[in-house]
Amino acid sequence: MGHPPTPSFLRRLKARTPSSPVSPSSPGFWRSPVRGPWFTAVLGTVLLFGMTLLFVTGLLSYAAYNPDLAAVNDKTPDKGLLGFYLFDWPTDPHWLYRLNQGLHVTVGITLIPVLLAKLWSVLPKLFALPPVRSVAHALERLSLLLLVGGALFEFATGVLNVQLEYVFPGSFYPLHFYGAWVFFGAFVAHAALKLPTTVRVLRERGLREQLRTHDKRAPGEKWLPAEQRVLVEPEPDEGSGLVTPRPAEPTVSRRGALGLVGGGSLLLFGTTAGQNFDGWPRATALFAPHGGDEPGEGPGAFQVNKTARSVGVGPDRTGEAWRLVVEGPGRTLRLTRADLLDLTQHSADLPIACVEGWSTSDQAWSGVRLRDLAALAGYDGPGAEPPGVLVESLQLRGAFRKAALRDNQVRDARSLLALRVNGADLTPDHGYPARVIVPAAPGVLNTKWVTRLTFGEL
Ligand SMILES: Nc1nc2c(c(=O)[nH]1)N[C@H]1C(S)=C(S)[C@@H](COP(=O)(O)O)O[C@H]1N2
Numbered sequence: 392m393g394h395p396p397t398p399s400f401l402r403r404l405k406a407r408t409p410s411s412p413v414s415p416s417s418p419g420f421w422r423s424p425v426r427g428p429w430f431t432a433v434l435g436t437v438l439l440f441g442m443t444l445l446f447v448t449g450l451l452s453y454a455a456y457n458p459d460l461a462a463v464n465d466k467t468p469d470k471g472l473l474g475f476y477l478f479d480w481p482t483d484p485h486w487l488y489r490l491n492q493g494l495h496v497t498v499g500i501t502l503i504p505v506l507l508a509k510l511w512s513v514l515p516k517l518f519a520l521p522p523v524r525s526v527a528h529a530l531e532r533l534s535l536l537l538l539v540g541g542a543l544f545e546f547a548t549g550v551l552n553v554q555l556e557y558v559f560p561g562s563f564y565p566l567h568f569y570g571a572w573v574f575f576g577a578f579v580a581h582a583a584l585k586l587p588t589t590v591r592v593l594r595e596r597g598l599r600e601q602l603r604t605h606d607k608r609a610p611g612e613k614w615l616p617a618e619q620r621v622l623v624e625p626e627p628d629e630g631s632g633l634v635t636p637r638p639a640e641p642t643v644s645r646r647g648a649l650g651l652v653g654g655g656s657l658l659l660f661g662t663t664a665g666q667n668f669d670g671w672p673r674a675t676a677l678f679a680p681h682g683g684d685e686p687g688e689g690p691g692a693f694q695v696n697k698t699a700r701s702v703g704v705g706p707d708r709t710g711e712a713w714r715l716v717v718e719g720p721g722r723t724l725r726l727t728r729a730d731l732l733d734l735t736q737h738s739a740d741l742p743i744a745c746v747e748g749w750s751t752s753d754q755a756w757s758g759v760r761l762r763d764l765a766a767l768a769g770y771d772g773p774g775a776e777p778p779g780v781l782v783e784s785l786q787l788r789g790a791f792r793k794a795a796l797r798d799n800q801v802r803d804a805r806s807l808l809a810l811r812v813n814g815a816d817l818t819p820d821h822g823y824p825a826r827v828i829v830p831a832a833p834g835v836l837n838t839k840w841v842t843r844l845t846f847g848e849l
């Protein structure tokens with residue numbers, strides 16, 4: 392019909408039909424051939440176990456603070472039913488909190504690449520249209536919002552707390568605690584919904600087969616042209632919405648992609664785990680808080696949370712003028728450090744394990760048993776069992792100046808008001824003249840620079 396199209400017409404036509412869909416809601420926008428049900432299922436399975444471990448160790452870590460014991464410990468007074476599981480945190484084994492919190496923080500940090508890869512693998516679904524197809528679909532998307540938002544929130548608050556030493560002092564606990572429940576609710580629903588598909592996909596396609604990379608090299612030839620190489624096996628979509636209808640040329644094989652994620656995780660693990668030990672391993676914890684701090688040498692050369700100077704504790708208040716007030720029903724004592732050293736001294740090998748995820752090996756503490764001090768305060772009659780205690784520091788500003796210990800913690804023979812560590816007087820940074828040390832307890836309950844113990848009803 393008449394004239395052939397002019398070159399300028401063709402140019403304009405081409406401009407109007409872009410060669411690639413621009414909207415992220417069109418399936419062809421997402422072109423990585425790595426995406427697919429199998430890749431997502433593998434990452435999802437790792438997270439199923441990993442996130443469950445994080446949730447359980449998180450709840451345990453929360454219980455370890457004795458939040459149900461006294462208002463000074465409780466940063467979440469409105470927890471209501473969410474505190475249903477709280478129990479008396481035990482004092483055995485003495486490394487319990489060290490293990491629990493080491494796992495919580497180390498596994499959490501290690502899972503960051505897996506979480507990011509999992510979110511990347513399902514990214515196209517975030518933009519899928521129509522946004523809502525039915526009531527059920529709307530509910531599912533809402534639960535995904537809580538799931539993804541909750542996961543990112545928990546990782547962000549956790550990492551910030553670990554790295555920046557309490558950017559939100561006090562309020563970290565409610566944020567991370569309530570966030571965990573929101574996340575885990577959505578996580579359980581999501582896992583239940585996706586488990587059948589995940590199991591089937593993983594069963595049907597063997598790991599080894601999926602990780603095989605085909606370069607389809609013809610005999611005698613070096614490489615086939617790029618478009619004939621298959622680095623990633625095509626994978627049936629099965630309505631998952633994950634497989635791209637317009638695969639781009641692969642830049643990485645599926646094995647390579649998983650290797651990248653695993654390698655990232657290994658790198659984070661290798662630069663985090665060392666903070667759970669003294670000596671040279673600690674130097675490998677590059678991303679650990681206080682990473683640059685040198686614990687120095689000598690008996691007090693193990694990790695310090697807050698130095699005496701940083702919280703304004705000076706020799707004017709820890710020297711000769713210092714007294715320990717021990718209070719019980721109808722009895723109040725004021726003791727000097729010399730008085731305390733005259734009492735029977737006991738020792739215990741115990742670690743410091745911080746909520747931030749770092750811990751020390753066992754240190755040799757010595758001092759007066761808390762239960763002996765309870766006896767002095769009046770719990771010394773026949774059959775008198777020591778009660779809990781409120782511990783107060785002479786520190787005037789900053790967090791962690793007070794903490795409450797439960798009766799089981801006071802009664803343990805290894806729970807000390809420590810005066811010495813590793814054969815020498817406590818250093819100022821470790822709480823001179825006296826600090827509390829309790830087996831299996833989180834570091835925050837091991838109050839430094841103690842000036843008052845109040846035994847009895849909390
Ligand atoms: N008075 C007081 N005691 C305190 C703290 C504090 O800031 N002030 N920090 C607590 C925390 S969070 C930890 S982990 C341990 C650390 O003890 P360390 O500094 O001797 O290693 O001390 C605990 N006792």
Ligand SMILES: [Mo]
Pocket residue numbers: 696744745746747834835
């Ligand atoms: Mo801590």
